Amino acid sequence: MAEEYAGPIIQMRHVDKHFGQLHVLKDINLEVAKGEVVVLIGPSGSGKSTLCRTINRLETIDSGEILFQGVKLPEEGKELAALRAEIGMVFQSFNLFAHKTILDNVTMGPVEVLHRPRKEAEAEAMELLARVGVAEQAAKVPAQLSGGQQQRVAIARSLAMHPKAMLFDEPTSALDPEMINEVLDVMVELARQGMTMVVVTHEMNFARRVANRVVFMADGQIVEQNTPDEFFDHPQSERAKDFLDSIKGH
Amino acid sequence: MGVAEVFTEFGDIYLQSVLSTWLMTAVCFAGGLLLGIVATVMRVSPLKPLRVVGDVYVQLFRNIPTVSLLVIFVYALPYLGATLPYRTCLIACVILIVSAFASENFMSGINAIGVGQIEAARSIGLSFTQIIRHVVIPQSLRTTVLPMTNLLIATLLTTAMGSQVPLKPPELTGMVNYVNSRSVAGISAFVVSAICYAGTSVVLGFLGNLLDKKVRIIR
Ligand SMILES: Nc1ncnc2c1ncn2[C@@H]1O[C@H](COP(=O)(O)OP(=O)(O)O)[C@@H](O)[C@H]1O
Numbered sequence A: 001m002a003e004e005y006a007g008p009i010i011q012m013r014h015v016d017k018h019f020g021q022l023h024v025l026k027d028i029n030l031e032v033a034k035g036e037v038v039v040l041i042g043p044s045g046s047g048k049s050t051l052c053r054t055i056n057r058l059e060t061i062d063s064g065e066i067l068f069q070g071v072k073l074p075e076e077g078k079e080l081a082a083l084r085a086e087i088g089m090v091f092q093s094f095n096l097f098a099h100k101t102i103l104d105n106v107t108m109g110p111v112e113v114l115h116r117p118r119k120e121a122e123a124e125a126m127e128l129l130a131r132v133g134v135a136e137q138a139a140k141v142p143a144q145l146s147g148g149q150q151q152r153v154a155i156a157r158s159l160a161m162h163p164k165a166m167l168f169d170e171p172t173s174a175l176d177p178e179m180i181n182e183v184l185d186v187m188v189e190l191a192r193q194g195m196t197m198v199v200v201t202h203e204m205n206f207a208r209r210v211a212n213r214v215v216f217m218a219d220g221q222i223v224e225q226n227t228p229d230e231f232f233d234h235p236q237s238e239r240a241k242d243f244l245d246s247i248k249g250h
Numbered sequence B: 001m002g003v004a005e006v007f008t009e010f011g012d013i014y015l016q017s018v019l020s021t022w023l024m025t026a027v028c029f030a031g032g033l034l035l036g037i038v039a040t041v042m043r044v045s046p047l048k049p050l051r052v053v054g055d056v057y058v059q060l061f062r063n064i065p066t067v068s069l070l071v072i073f074v075y076a077l078p079y080l081g082a083t084l085p086y087r088t089c090l091i092a093c094v095i096l097i098v099s100a101f102a103s104e105n106f107m108s109g110i111n112a113i114g115v116g117q118i119e120a121a122r123s124i125g126l127s128f129t130q131i132i133r134h135v136v137i138p139q140s141l142r143t144t145v146l147p148m149t150n151l152l153i154a155t156l157l158t159t160a161m162g163s164q165v166p167l168k169p170p171e172l173t174g175m176v177n178y179v180n181s182r183s184v185a186g187i188s189a190f191v192v193s194a195i196c197y198a199g200t201s202v203v204l205g206f207l208g209n210l211l212d213k214k215v216r217i218i219r
């Protein structure tokens, strides 16, 4: 069964996508192995978010195929919901449920989707909240937390589903600088524990510490990919060089 | 006849008409909310035909005068073989109109939720119905308490349409005719009804404010 599947967790083959006239993903081929951490990097508008979002089908694709654990993504309905339950997603803007307490944010998925008994789900949620360092905030609502705390709750909410892989779309870009590390630390820990991760981020230190591979995108294409040290120290393409100069500038 | 005499002479039946107005308001508002939720769910559903039906429904009943709708129910439906009791006609009309406005309120509440939360809900595997139930409805209910309070007051005032059909007991506006056809109360009967409407509205407005403070979502 799926548990024994040993091939790449995520496979994208010849994926193309347009938004109207705009060609946002051009012949994307990408594989992510179990336990691998892939950092997606590239200029704004290059299609990183879109790529990420096609993996759990928040965006549909025009052609090509995407496989998750060797199985083509379902188009819609129950199968699609079940697939999404297996892929965690963390957004730039946290997107916690504003009307729910922190605890209820984390238990909603396990209770409603996995049909776990509430008590059990709450106990696990408290463990997860402790793990990301916000257990004391469990009874509050999202707006009462700092951005860094909210993002850590969002990570806990994803983890509560026991995902097989996690997608992070610029998880620290909306944070004040002093809060970036508290979120990155949680992500580093996750990577160390073997979570399969696709991370859109410009945090070079994070990439160097935990990424197995850096994938550089520009204009909807994968321009080059390499180990983080190779990529950051010896970029091959002009576009990557220009891009790295621009982000090192500040 | 002064206001005080109107009270002493018609006190009993006034009480009945106040209760009748309150009851109709409650029924119409509850029915309107429920139907408004249904219309709204259609309007945000992934299926285009449902969305179109929901939109047309709301446009129709938001833009038709209550009195026209009541005329249709009372005079036109019998031609189609459906003769309903007057009270049922009135309640049905008010419910339809209230539901259209309720749906507009819900839509503004939904717009305040933001697509991000919906996407987060989808990415933990919640189905469309679960998202509607656990995210969309609770949030839009809680963010629209004040406009819904206004709608409740409007519902109260709209039940005055009941004065256009014979009702037993009459509601507050019909009560004016009732009193004036039995004695010469003149303006006093109007004043008593107006006081009842205004008093009810003030209390509802106050309760609405309290509820809003209690359930409003901090964003
Ligand atoms: N929903 C959308 N509709 C139309 N255009 C979009 C939409 N989402 C993104 N785009 C466009 O697609 C391109 C790629 O966007 P995105 O994937 O967000 O890039 P990145 O995350 O690398 O900044 C951009 O030009 C963006 O404006």
Ligand SMILES: [Mg+2]
Residues within 6 Å of the ligand: A048, A049, A050, A169, A170
């Ligand atoms: Mg982006």
